[in-house]
Amino acid sequence: MTFADLGAHPTLLRALQQRGYETPTPVQSAVLAPEHAARDLLVSAETGSGKTVAFGLAIAPTVLGEREKFDAPKRPKVLVLAPTRELAMQVQRELSWLYHHAYMRSVACVGGMGMALQLKLLAEGVHLVVGTPGRLVDHLERGALSLESLEALVIDEADEMLDMGFREELERILEAAPRDRRTLMFSATLPPEIVKLARQWLTEPQRITATPPQQQHRDIDYRAHVIAGREREHAVVNILRAHDAASAIVFCTTREGVTHLAASLAERGFACVAISGELSQPERTRALQSLRDGRARVLVATDVAARGLDLPDVGLVIQADMPNDAQVFQHRCGRTGRAGRKGTAVLLVPVERRRGAERLFFDTHIKANWSDVPDAATIRTRDEERLLESLTAGDPPADEDLVLAERLLEKLSPQAIAARLVALERQKLPDPEELPLTAAAIEAEKRYQSRPVQGRYENRGRDNNRFGNNRFGSSNRAYGDNRSFDNGPPRSNYGDNRGSWGAPRGDVRGDARGEANPFVPRDRPFSERPPRNAPDSAWYTLNVGRTQNADPKWIIPALCRRGGITKDDIGAIRVLEHETRVEILARAAQGFDERSRQPDRQDPRLQIERSTAPAPRADRAPYVGPPGRRGK
Numbered sequence: 001m002t003f004a005d006l007g008a009h010p011t012l013l014r015a016l017q018q019r020g021y022e023t024p025t026p027v028q029s030a031v032l033a034p035e036h037a038a039r040d041l042l043v044s045a046e047t048g049s050g051k052t053v054a055f056g057l058a059i060a061p062t063v064l065g066e067r068e069k070f071d072a073p074k075r076p077k078v079l080v081l082a083p084t085r086e087l088a089m090q091v092q093r094e095l096s097w098l099y100h101h102a103y104m105r106s107v108a109c110v111g112g113m114g115m116a117l118q119l120k121l122l123a124e125g126v127h128l129v130v131g132t133p134g135r136l137v138d139h140l141e142r143g144a145l146s147l148e149s150l151e152a153l154v155i156d157e158a159d160e161m162l163d164m165g166f167r168e169e170l171e172r173i174l175e176a177a178p179r180d181r182r183t184l185m186f187s188a189t190l191p192p193e194i195v196k197l198a199r200q201w202l203t204e205p206q207r208i209t210a211t212p213p214q215q216q217h218r219d220i221d222y223r224a225h226v227i228a229g230r231e232r233e234h235a236v237v238n239i240l241r242a243h244d245a246a247s248a249i250v251f252c253t254t255r256e257g258v259t260h261l262a263a264s265l266a267e268r269g270f271a272c273v274a275i276s277g278e279l280s281q282p283e284r285t286r287a288l289q290s291l292r293d294g295r296a297r298v299l300v301a302t303d304v305a306a307r308g309l310d311l312p313d314v315g316l317v318i319q320a321d322m323p324n325d326a327q328v329f330q331h332r333c334g335r336t337g338r339a340g341r342k343g344t345a346v347l348l349v350p351v352e353r354r355r356g357a358e359r360l361f362f363d364t365h366i367k368a369n370w371s372d373v374p375d376a377a378t379i380r381t382r383d384e385e386r387l388l389e390s391l392t393a394g395d396p397p398a399d400e401d402l403v404l405a406e407r408l409l410e411k412l413s414p415q416a417i418a419a420r421l422v423a424l425e426r427q428k429l430p431d432p433e434e435l436p437l438t439a440a441a442i443e444a445e446k447r448y449q450s451r452p453v454q455g456r457y458e459n460r461g462r463d464n465n466r467f468g469n470n471r472f473g474s475s476n477r478a479y480g481d482n483r484s485f486d487n488g489p490p491r492s493n494y495g496d497n498r499g500s501w502g503a504p505r506g507d508v509r510g511d512a513r514g515e516a517n518p519f520v521p522r523d524r525p526f527s528e529r530p531p532r533n534a535p536d537s538a539w540y541t542l543n544v545g546r547t548q549n550a551d552p553k554w555i556i557p558a559l560c561r562r563g564g565i566t567k568d569d570i571g572a573i574r575v576l577e578h579e580t581r582v583e584i585l586a587r588a589a590q591g592f593d594e595r596s597r598q599p600d601r602q603d604p605r606l607q608i609e610r611s612t613a614p615a616p617r618a619d620r621a622p623y624v625g626p627p628g629r630r631g632k
Contacts, residue, residue: 001023001024001029002023002024003022003024003028003057006028006029006032006033007034008032008057008060009057009060009064010068011060011064011069011099011101011102012056012057012060012098012101012102014101015098015099015100016098019097021053025049025050025054026049026210027043027045027049027050027051027054027210028050028053028054030043030208030210031043031054031055031057031184031208031210032057032058035206036058036206036208037061038062039182039204039205039206040182040184040185040202040203040206041183041184041185041206041207041208042185042187042190042194042195042198042202042206042207043184043185043186043187043210044186044188044189044190044208044209044210045186045188045210046334049210051156052090052091052095052156053094054186055154055184056094056098056099057098058184059078059152059182059184062151062152063077063078063127063152064102069101069102069103070103070104070105070127072125073105073124073125073126073127074125074149075125075146075147075148075149075150076126076127076128076129076145076146076147076150077128077150077151078127078150078151078153078154079128079129079130079131079136079147079150079152079153079154079173079177080095080128080129080130080153080154081131081132081153081154081155081156081161081170082131082132082157083132083133083156083157083160083161083166084132084160084304085111085112085113085132085281085284086284086288086304086305087157088109088110088130088132089110089130089285091130091156092107092128092130095128104127104128105125105126105127105128106128106129106130107122107126107129107130108130109130109135109136109145110135111132112281113281115138118135118139119139119142119144122139122144122145123144129145133161133166133169133173134169136169136173137169137172137173140172140173147176147177147178150178150181151181152181152182152183153174153177153181153182153183154183154185154186155170155183155185156186157186157188158185158186158187158194159188159189159191159193159194159327160188162193162194163327170197171201183201183202185197185198185205188330188331189327190207219338219341219342220333220337220342220343220344220345221342221343221344221345221369222333222345222361222366222368222369223344223345223346223347223368223369223370224346224347224349224368224369224370224371225346225347225349226349226350226351226354226370226372226438226442227348227349227350227351227373227435228351228437228438228440228441228561229352229561230437230564231433231435231437232320232348233261233264233320234433234434234435235348235373235433235435235438236250236265236320236348237268237432237433238373238374238375238376238379238432239318239346239373239374240265240270240298240316240318240430241374241429241432242374242378242379242382243316243344244382245297245314245344246294246297246315247291247296247297247298247299247311247314247315247316248297248298248314248315248316248317248318249298249299249300249301249305249311249314249316249317249318249335249336250265250298250299250300250301250317250318250320251301251305251317251318251319251320251332252300252301252302252320252321253302253303253323253324254302254321255276255277255302257321258276258300258301258302259274262274262300265298265300268431269429269430270297270298271295271296271297271298272296272297272300273287273290273296273298273299273300274287274300274301275287275299275300275301275302275305276301276302276304277304287299291311292311292313299311303323303328303331303332305335311335311338313341314335314336314338315336315343316343316344316345316346317332317335317336317343317345317346318346318348319332319345319346319347319348321348322347322348322353322356322357322360323360326360326364329347329360329364332345333345347360347368351441351442351445351560351566352557352560352561354445372438372442373438375432375434375435376432376433376434383425383426383429387422387425391421437595440564440591441564441566444565444566444568445566537571537583537584537585537586538583538584538586538589538592538593538610538611539581539582539583539584539610540581540582540583540592540596540608540609540610540611541579541580541581541582541608541609541610542555542579542581542582542606542607542608543579543605543607543609544579545575545578545579545580546575546576546577546578547577547578548578551575552573552575555573555580556570556573558603558606559582559592559608561600562595562596562603562608563584563591563595563596563608564591564592565584565588565591565592569584569585569587569588569592570582570583570584571583571585581611596608
């Protein structure tokens, strides 16, 4: 079926033909269906599905009717709301070429850009206004924007708009718009808040699901790599080198992370630009344009780039930092595999957060391919294959090139010429990185997975049935409860040496009854656990204690990340008043001793030093008896 078969407006049909648009996407076919004509719509569709062209085609009969072009511009007839500046400006560009033959005049009203020009254009008269909620409310309060003549209103990325806290501004705009307008609401997901908003402000909206759930991920190859946290940058380098995508996006959680990673990649020779919330709009625009025209190949960004950017040629997305929730994860991945193109989405998973990644894939109904980060040898092999392919493919050499080749053969042998050519090509490419800590972490995890599982802790509860055996024996807390740590004075009001769960505090290996310590994997027989104060273990001192809120819940992940070890390599943990003593088993002590001395960007103030003697028992408060009976 073509756009003409769907009844697209003739004026817009000319623009589509000039752009080479022939076959409509599912969302475009859905909104143009005859049964949806002139109705309010609530549409859910994945990113990159052609939503902008879809609602541009849908509102044409409403704002143009049988006419071929607009009348003289006065008050706006169409208003489009977008959550971000980049998305608003992209929508304006798309609708400008779509309505080019209709002589449409438009303006983008977004923050971060000059107010004077927007006021001037609004005063001169426009047909279409595209803007962000905050700036549009400013124009409404100034009296510069009037919605009295509005015939169509479009809300794009409505779920993101609510997540960013624009509900109050959105309702202010909807209240100012005429009641007899036509409203189209587009959203990647349809949470209850969106459905409630649609029922309140739309008139009997027709709900459309343009992309079936089973087809949402078909154009994206999802991959997950387990890494050691300290080798995250090296892993990003190797993934970029291995895939060699025309353009890629690397997501970080914080602005500081974006700045540091972008500088590191640029230093290694990658053509890289960065985007974060601290940049001005012109700086963002220049960065995106350099990626579009090929001057840059890698974009490092915060989640500000996860939605609404028109970058159809992105072939690779790397999530260097794990996202905070499943929705952010999906929007990040949605930057690739757009408009029918194939793409790859890679998630870097620190070894201690693998269970969280598995839950993330489960919640998003995504089947990911777990594999190792490409190593240096693999990358060099792929470089050789690409070089051979590039030299053997293409048109035959020109005559002048053959003449130069003959002159070279007079001075050098064919083998020497080929070797120098290979060396020149390799100089253009950043060197791959070695990942020794990641290899050690993966090997340790494999050893752990190969241990026999005891029946007592198999399939404990609903959480284990979904994600496999819970190695720590707790479905809600990542490390179980910490009731058996001797980490200071008792917290009970009665001073009876009981923890917050009421169980007696014992050593890190368990109490006198042999109760398992939650930080020792419970699927190992008790006889296989290393004894406390083992003669072949080493003790280390950390410069944090109870006065600094030291807690094994964060000490153990820090030790694993910083020392390149696993929880199995950690023995007793004793939290004292001003320091913490940790026992490391001999099999990991040598490597831990070397790695723990290196500076750590995540915990720069945490110092780890080797101790010469075992740690003393944790100091305790004296027993004073229950309240009301002291001194008797």
